[in-house]
Amino acid sequence: MGYLRVALQYTLTDVELKLLPRGFERIGHVAIVSIPCGLQHKIKDIARALLNTKGVRTVALREGTISGRSRRPSVRVIGGDSSTETVHHENSCNFKLDVAKVMFSSGNLYERARLPKLVRDGEVVLDMFAGVGQFSIPVAKHAKPNKVYAVELNPIAYRYLCENVKINHVGHIVKPLLGDCVEAAPRGVADRVIMGLLHVTHRYLPLALEVLKPNGGVIHYHESVPSKIRFERPVKRLLGVVVGREVKILQKRVVKRYAPGVDHVVVDARVGPVIR
Numbered sequence: 001m002g003y004l005r006v007a008l009q010y011t012l013t014d015v016e017l018k019l020l021p022r023g024f025e026r027i028g029h030v031a032i033v034s035i036p037c038g039l040q041h042k043i044k045d046i047a048r049a050l051l052n053t054k055g056v057r058t059v060a061l062r063e064g065t066i067s068g069r070s071r072r073p074s075v076r077v078i079g080g081d082s083s084t085e086t087v088h089h090e091n092s093c094n095f096k097l098d099v100a101k102v103m104f105s106s107g108n109l110y111e112r113a114r115l116p117k118l119v120r121d122g123e124v125v126l127d128m129f130a131g132v133g134q135f136s137i138p139v140a141k142h143a144k145p146n147k148v149y150a151v152e153l154n155p156i157a158y159r160y161l162c163e164n165v166k167i168n169h170v171g172h173i174v175k176p177l178l179g180d181c182v183e184a185a186p187r188g189v190a191d192r193v194i195m196g197l198l199h200v201t202h203r204y205l206p207l208a209l210e211v212l213k214p215n216g217g218v219i220h221y222h223e224s225v226p227s228k229i230r231f232e233r234p235v236k237r238l239l240g241v242v243v244g245r246e247v248k249i250l251q252k253r254v255v256k257r258y259a260p261g262v263d264h265v266v267v268d269a270r271v272g273p274v275i276r
């Protein structure tokens with residue numbers, strides 16, 4: 001039985017208990033929960049129960065989807081401290097962020113831990129959609145890259161990215177760049193490109209090829225995709241863009257379930273040298 005069910009077993013009816021979400025997201029001191037319509041009148045009880053969880057000082061309700069190009073979340077505080085700015089500790093990294101202003105997915109935890117293990121000593125890495133440094137920081141901390149270029153469009157996320165570079169002491173490795181990666185990303189510099197974006201990632205595949213060194217390198221390509229074609233579509237898109245160069249699919253994995261019938265997947269592909 002989930003934590004909320006146990007905590008609220010004497011407060012809610014059996015019908016209401018069945019409507020409770022199975023879990024909640026925890027980012028720093030903030031617990032974020034989705035509550036279905038049938039339980040909206042019990043919001044205060046749910047918030048109170050979550051505030052009894054160790055380390056939780058704020059409870060926020062996820063109200064809608066993450067929106068827009070800047071991926072701004074839609075959350076509202078329903079209990080505890082009104083502050084949604086927090087420091088999330090994970091895998092020996094600290095991520096400072098405001099959960100009401102920028103996106104951070106706890107479901108990507110394994111991917112954030114996996115990526116640094118793939119980076120070879122001395123590589124140049126380019127993180128095209130850096131957010132608050134979800135990939136750039138662990139790569140700089142746990143691998144030995146020469147440089148990590150971290151490009152971010154949203155000025156709020158960029159401010160946290162810069163702060164996270166400082167608090168994690170990786171300023172000698174990570175270079176944050178503010179702007180649209182189409183303009184801000186340096187070309188021909190990277191051994192490895194991280195494409196941690198969903199919905200429109202494929203539009204940036206031609207840019208990823210430009211960003212790689214002429215000798216080629218590795219692309220970590222993320223996509224949200226119907227489960228039935230979970231690897232077929234991203235692989236097809238990758239192969240469709242790389243013309244006249246060798247491509248080797250290194251790994252395909254589901255990062256998390258994104259929505260019913262939709263997966264968030266990542267495909268790692270090695271692209272060979274430019275053939276002249």
Ligand SMILES: C[S@@+](CC[C@H](N)C(=O)[O-])C[C@H]1O[C@@H](n2cnc3c(N)ncnc32)[C@H](O)[C@@H]1O
Nearest residue numbers: 069070071129131134152153154157180181196
């Ligand atoms: C969904 S968040 C993901 C952050 C991180 N890569 C991860 O996977 O956890 C995507 C980030 O990319 C940024 N972004 C979207 N389009 C961009 C673009 N064209 N150039 C640079 N950053 C962009 C958004 O502002 C947002 O912070």
